[in-house]
Amino acid sequence: MELNELVRKTCEWLKGTGPNSDIAISSRIRLARNLNKTPFVHWANKKQEEEIFNKVKDAIAQTSFLKGSLFLNLSEISPLDKQFLVERHLISYEHAQNPGFKAVVIGDREIISIMINEEDHLRIQVMRSGFNIQDTWKLANRIDKELETKLDYAFSSDWGYLTACPTNTGTALRGSCMMHLPCLVMTKQMGKIIHAITKLGLTVRGLYGEGTEAAGNFFQISNQVTLGQKEDIILDNLERIIKQVLEHEQSARKSLLEQNKAVLVDQIWRSYGTLKNAHIITTDETVELLSSIRMGVDMDIIKDINRQNINELFLLIQPSHLQKLEGKILNSNERDLKRAELIREKLKKK
Amino acid sequence: MELNELVRKTCEWLKGTGPNSDIAISSRIRLARNLNKTPFVHWANKKQEEEIFNKVKDAIAQTSFLKGSLFLNLSEISPLDKQFLVERHLISYEHAQNPGFKAVVIGDREIISIMINEEDHLRIQVMRSGFNIQDTWKLANRIDKELETKLDYAFSSDWGYLTACPTNTGTALRGSCMMHLPCLVMTKQMGKIIHAITKLGLTVRGLYGEGTEAAGNFFQISNQVTLGQKEDIILDNLERIIKQVLEHEQSARKSLLEQNKAVLVDQIWRSYGTLKNAHIITTDETVELLSSIRMGVDMDIIKDINRQNINELFLLIQPSHLQKLEGKILNSNERDLKRAELIREKLKKK
Numbered sequence: 001m002e003l004n005e006l007v008r009k010t011c012e013w014l015k016g017t018g019p020n021s022d023i024a025i026s027s028r029i030r031l032a033r034n035l036n037k038t039p040f041v042h043w044a045n046k047k048q049e050e051e052i053f054n055k056v057k058d059a060i061a062q063t064s065f066l067k068g069s070l071f072l073n074l075s076e077i078s079p080l081d082k083q084f085l086v087e088r089h090l091i092s093y094e095h096a097q098n099p100g101f102k103a104v105v106i107g108d109r110e111i112i113s114i115m116i117n118e119e120d121h122l123r124i125q126v127m128r129s130g131f132n133i134q135d136t137w138k139l140a141n142r143i144d145k146e147l148e149t150k151l152d153y154a155f156s157s158d159w160g161y162l163t164a165c166p167t168n169t170g171t172a173l174r175g176s177c178m179m180h181l182p183c184l185v186m187t188k189q190m191g192k193i194i195h196a197i198t199k200l201g202l203t204v205r206g207l208y209g210e211g212t213e214a215a216g217n218f219f220q221i222s223n224q225v226t227l228g229q230k231e232d233i234i235l236d237n238l239e240r241i242i243k244q245v246l247e248h249e250q251s252a253r254k255s256l257l258e259q260n261k262a263v264l265v266d267q268i269w270r271s272y273g274t275l276k277n278a279h280i281i282t283t284d285e286t287v288e289l290l291s292s293i294r295m296g297v298d299m300d301i302i303k304d305i306n307r308q309n310i311n312e313l314f315l316l317i318q319p320s321h322l323q324k325l326e327g328k329i330l331n332s333n334e335r336d337l338k339r340a341e342l343i344r345e346k347l348k349k350k
Numbered sequence: 351m352e353l354n355e356l357v358r359k360t361c362e363w364l365k366g367t368g369p370n371s372d373i374a375i376s377s378r379i380r381l382a383r384n385l386n387k388t389p390f391v392h393w394a395n396k397k398q399e400e401e402i403f404n405k406v407k408d409a410i411a412q413t414s415f416l417k418g419s420l421f422l423n424l425s426e427i428s429p430l431d432k433q434f435l436v437e438r439h440l441i442s443y444e445h446a447q448n449p450g451f452k453a454v455v456i457g458d459r460e461i462i463s464i465m466i467n468e469e470d471h472l473r474i475q476v477m478r479s480g481f482n483i484q485d486t487w488k489l490a491n492r493i494d495k496e497l498e499t500k501l502d503y504a505f506s507s508d509w510g511y512l513t514a515c516p517t518n519t520g521t522a523l524r525g526s527c528m529m530h531l532p533c534l535v536m537t538k539q540m541g542k543i544i545h546a547i548t549k550l551g552l553t554v555r556g557l558y559g560e561g562t563e564a565a566g567n568f569f570q571i572s573n574q575v576t577l578g579q580k581e582d583i584i585l586d587n588l589e590r591i592i593k594q595v596l597e598h599e600q601s602a603r604k605s606l607l608e609q610n611k612a613v614l615v616d617q618i619w620r621s622y623g624t625l626k627n628a629h630i631i632t633t634d635e636t637v638e639l640l641s642s643i644r645m646g647v648d649m650d651i652i653k654d655i656n657r658q659n660i661n662e663l664f665l666l667i668q669p670s671h672l673q674k675l676e677g678k679i680l681n682s683n684e685r686d687l688k689r690a691e692l693i694r695e696k697l698k699k700k
Contacts, residue, residue: 262629262630262687263630265629266628266629266630266631266690269627269628269629270624270627270628270629272623272627273622273623273624273625273626273627273628274620274623274624275623276623276627277619277620277622277623277626278616278619278620278623279612279615279616279619279620280612280613280616337612340616
């Protein structure tokens with residue numbers, strides 16, 4: 001696998017398949033791990049960071065789950081490529097920014113990715129399409145267990161897994177689900193729901209993680225607590241609440257269809273008309289309009305567009321993806337033109 | 351010819367043919383005439399108004415130009431039909447509102463129409479597609495001359511034709527051209543141009559005459575002065591100024607295409623996308639979007655839409671036209687749905 005091939009491939013988590021994939025885009029598990037008796041990344045000097053880098057790299061190379069995976073040393077790839085990986089949710093924004101001995105290992109169909117020397121020595125991520133916390137967790141757990149046979153993890157019988165940031169200590173597990181909630185936004189219920197979720201010890205974030213806005217009515221719901229609860233309890237709790245949010249969105253969709261169908265249909269088709277005809281368009285406007293079209297597809301108002309095509313567009317219209325597709329650096333105005341061209345092209349195909 | 355047939359016919363002035371019809375929609379001549387030794391309409395009692403009505407009706411019936419025309423006694427048609435005639439520019443808003451012995455005679459392809467007992471006893475109107483003041487005037491003049499052989503007009507050798515409102519006295523002639531000036535609006539030159547035109551003794555009005563706004567970038571330019579100048583001088587002056595406005599719009603189009611083509615193309619195609627996909631739409635929004643599409647057709651940016659189809663839509667989407675097409679009274683919400691449906695239907699046809 002090559003980095004440049006990724007842009008023409010659909011990652012598994014955008015396939016639009018899996019349970020409840022009309023509302024739950026993808027499920028994700030992230031485990032933070034550190035090597036025993038080794039300084040955390042932000043305490044380590046160059047030499048120590050290099051040692052960690054090599055140890056983890058070797059262990060991953062021997063892991064059965066990561067055969068044929070793509071190893072990317074971040075110091076060897078361009079800023080554009082790093083931003084491209086951020087857009088694909090394969091590395092964090094911080095991982096792309098910070099210099100040093102840093103890498104990411106990307107497995108088949110981008111289901112598995114492991115960041116080396118991000119905040120922790122290892123950040124194991126598994127991502128799948130749809131509402132599928134359990135399978136996602138099982139895979140993450142098996143990767144973790146196999147890596148544990150090759151690496152000596154920093155683990156305390158009192159505290160659990162030790163992490164650079166104390167808020168991750170314990171299970172060092174973060175489970176999340178990316179949800180598309182246009183009708184809860186439209187019926188102005190999201191404020192109330194975010195408030196309730198936060199009270200239950202979960203966190204709600206935007207499309208690009210911490211500190212980002214809920215562009216396109218996408219919300220990422222994840223557990224906040226990692227300490228003092230077993231993994232299965234944390235995930236059961238997360239699943240239960242996600243299910244409730246799912247049901248709320250479903251009933252908001254139903255009631256909007258019953259009470260306000262014409263207005264909804266009008267909004268959805270206008271979004272489609274604009275996307276299909278614009279010649280200059282920003283990322284933000286595109287994400288909002290695509291959100292509306294996706295809702296239309298999910299609610300069976302737009303029938304002849306494939307959900308996977310829409311999901312892919314969310315990614316392809318991002319700045320670095322556009323530039324990877326074009327094979328050159330584009331300024332903002334050039335991107336707005338190319339983005340519109342790409343969308344018109346993609347929406348022609350059924 | 352029947353009133354109900356009009357809605358499915360294209361009036362000549364909307365054909366989008368004739369000189370400069372990309373910018374000059376239509377040319378119009380209106381002559382006000384009154385019977386000698388007879389009170390003006392607002393001074394006349396019922397009996398006198400009826401006498402005027404019958405005299406004028408008989409004279410028109412004998413006129414060669416109005417063979418096979420449609421005579422409509424306004425007291426015998428519904429408010430919807432009257433509003434429909436206003437939308438087609440066949441009668442004035444005031445003529446539709448005021449009770450009494452009032453009528454309109456409509457000639458073939460709606461080129462000629464004569465209002466009986468509007469502000470004056472006769473208002474002779476001739477309307478043609480494109481920038482065509484001279485031919486329009488010639489026809490109006492011939493109708494007037496023929497009617498003068500049958501009717502004794504109120505005429506003073508000092509003042510010329512006498513009219514109910516002194517501002518019309520003299521030639522009682524109003525010539526006008528309906529112009530589509532989107533690029534002068536876009537480049538913010540219209541204010542300056544209206545100011546200059548007004549100083550030259552002409553008037554600029556909106557799509558529906560006096561007191562209406564310039565919806566859809568349509569402006570009606572007409573002479574203000576009727577007294578103290580011969581008809582040919584008035585019309586030469588009007589023609590000359592319209593020609594200048596035409597040239598200004600042409601050069602604004604050229605410079606926008608040179609300097610801002612992408613933005614223009616984007617705006618035009620977005621308008622098209624919205625119109626082609628909306629499911630609820632008001633008259634005002636439609637007129638603005640159609641204006642943008644017409645500009646796109648005229649500037650060769652949209653190639654596969656016929657200008658006549660766009661011109662027709664300006665009329666068909668009006669409230670009374672929609673109701674005539676549906677054959678029933680529709681409330682505002684119903685019209686917004688039907689309007690969107692009609693537009694989607696019409697834009698499917700090439």
